[in-house]
Amino acid sequence: MQNKKSTYLAKTGFTRIDLRAVLIDMDGVLYDSMPYHAAAWYEAIASLGIPCTREEFFMYEGRTGASTIDLIFNREYGRDATDAEKESIYRHKTELFSAKGVARPMPGAADFLHEVKAHGLTPVLVTGSGQQSLLGKLNCDYPDIFSPQTMVTAFDVKYGKPHPEPYLMGLKKTGVEAWQALVVENAPLGVEAGTAARIFTVAVNTGPLADKVLLDAGADILLPDMTTLAADFDTIYRNLNH
Numbered sequence: 576m577q578n579k580k581s582t583y584l585a586k587t588g589f590t591r592i593d594l595r596a597v598l599i600d601m602d603g604v605l606y607d608s609m610p611y612h613a614a615a616w617y618e619a620i621a622s623l624g625i626p627c628t629r630e631e632f633f634m635y636e637g638r639t640g641a642s643t644i645d646l647i648f649n650r651e652y653g654r655d656a657t658d659a660e661k662e663s664i665y666r667h668k669t670e671l672f673s674a675k676g677v678a679r680p681m682p683g684a685a686d687f688l689h690e691v692k693a694h695g696l697t698p699v700l701v702t703g704s705g706q707q708s709l710l711g712k713l714n715c716d717y718p719d720i721f722s723p724q725t726m727v728t729a730f731d732v733k734y735g736k737p738h739p740e741p742y743l744m745g746l747k748k749t750g751v752e753a754w755q756a757l758v759v760e761n762a763p764l765g766v767e768a769g770t771a772a773r774i775f776t777v778a779v780n781t782g783p784l785a786d787k788v789l790l791d792a793g794a795d796i797l798l799p800d801m802t803t804l805a806a807d808f809d810t811i812y813r814n815l816n817h
Contacts, residue, residue, distance in 0.1 A: 580775075580815055583795050587773045589754040592815045596756045597691045598745040598774065601702035602636060603761035603781050604801065605717065608678030609636060615672035616643065619664055625651045633782050636762035637703045637736030639729045640665040680716045681781060683802030687759075688720050690808040700726040701745045701758075703735045703765075724748060737767035742774055757815070759804065766792035775815065779804055 580592065603609040613632040620627045625647060635643050641661050648656040656664070691698045700713070700721050713721055727744045734740040746756060758769030758776040763784065769776035770793035778794035779801055780786055789797055796811070798804050804811075 579795050580817075583775050587753070589773075591754065592775060593755050594694075594696060594757055594812060594816055596697040596699055596746075596749045596751045598699045598701045598742055598749075598756055598758045598769070599688075600637070600758075600760045600762065600765050601700060601713075602704055603681070604759055604779065605681055605684045605700075605713075606678045607681050607781070609633060609761075609782050611672055611675045611678055612636070615668050615675065618671050619668040620647055622667070623664070630783065633784055634763060634788075636782075637760075637764035637768065639703055639732070639735035640668065642735050677712065681801050683800060683805045685717065686805035687801055687808060688717055690805055692720070694809070694812050696757075697725060697749050697751075699745045699749050700728075701741050702727070703729050703741065736762070737764040737771065739768050739772035742768050742772035746772070746774075757811075760794075761789075763788050763792035766794045769793075770795075777804065777811070 584590065584592070599605065602612060613629045616632040616635075617627055617629040627647065632643075635646065638646070644661050644664050645655045648654060648660070688698055698720050725748060727741050727748065729735065732740050732744060742758060746753060749756070753773040756774050758772075758774045759779065760766045760769055760776060761779050761781045766776055766778050766789055775795050776793065777796045777798065778789040778792075779798050780789055781800055786797055798807065
């Protein structure tokens with residue numbers, strides 16, 4: 576762990592880590608929702624006659640809906656989608672996602688959030704999602720953890736992940752610097768966003784991607800799941816703040 580910390584400090588030019596906040600992705604971290612998202616995106620895009628695979632949407636996780644649609648349209652048609660096309664496609668995707676039922680909380684996530692609070696840290700939600708069905712569940716599944724002042728969603732940013740804007744906004748809302756925060760992500764684009772914001776980034780591989788994808792994206796630490804992160808959090812905290 577000390578090697579990971581030293582590498583991070585050398586990479587960023589910071590002289591220390593003084594954790595005060597944890598910036599947390601939602602899909603694939605707090606909820607086991609990515610299989611539903613990937614399937615809904617696949618069905619919505621395939622219905623347009625555009626070739627795609629379910630697996631590719633795990634790679635796009637973290638982008639805003641508009642950014643994902645533009646990516647697909649540029650690949651297929653060589654242009655961005657119109658506003659009307661984006662609205663129609665995202666509405667269809669949202670309907671498909673909602674029809675799949677409510678995603679369950681990710682095993683270990685509640686224990687992890689308890690650890691965050693027990694260490695006196697502020698939890699901040701940073702998600703590219705605009706799915707109200709999940710956002711509305713947060714207070715039910717994770718009561719007294721997040722508030723509107725500690726949430727960054729697709730509605731708050733111009734640029735989605737992998738741009739650092741979502742995490743930079745998370746820092747701003749919390750009033751901390753990059754060296755005072757930790758990012759928890761499960762997606763390569765989210766990892767890229769966290770590292771681009773110069774925040775120590777922990778990747779949890781809760782999906783089907785190879786570990787190498789998350790490490791290549793710049794993860795400072797890689798863990799297999801949220802249960803392991805919850806169990807190891809005290810050790811991570813003490814080593815980073817040492």
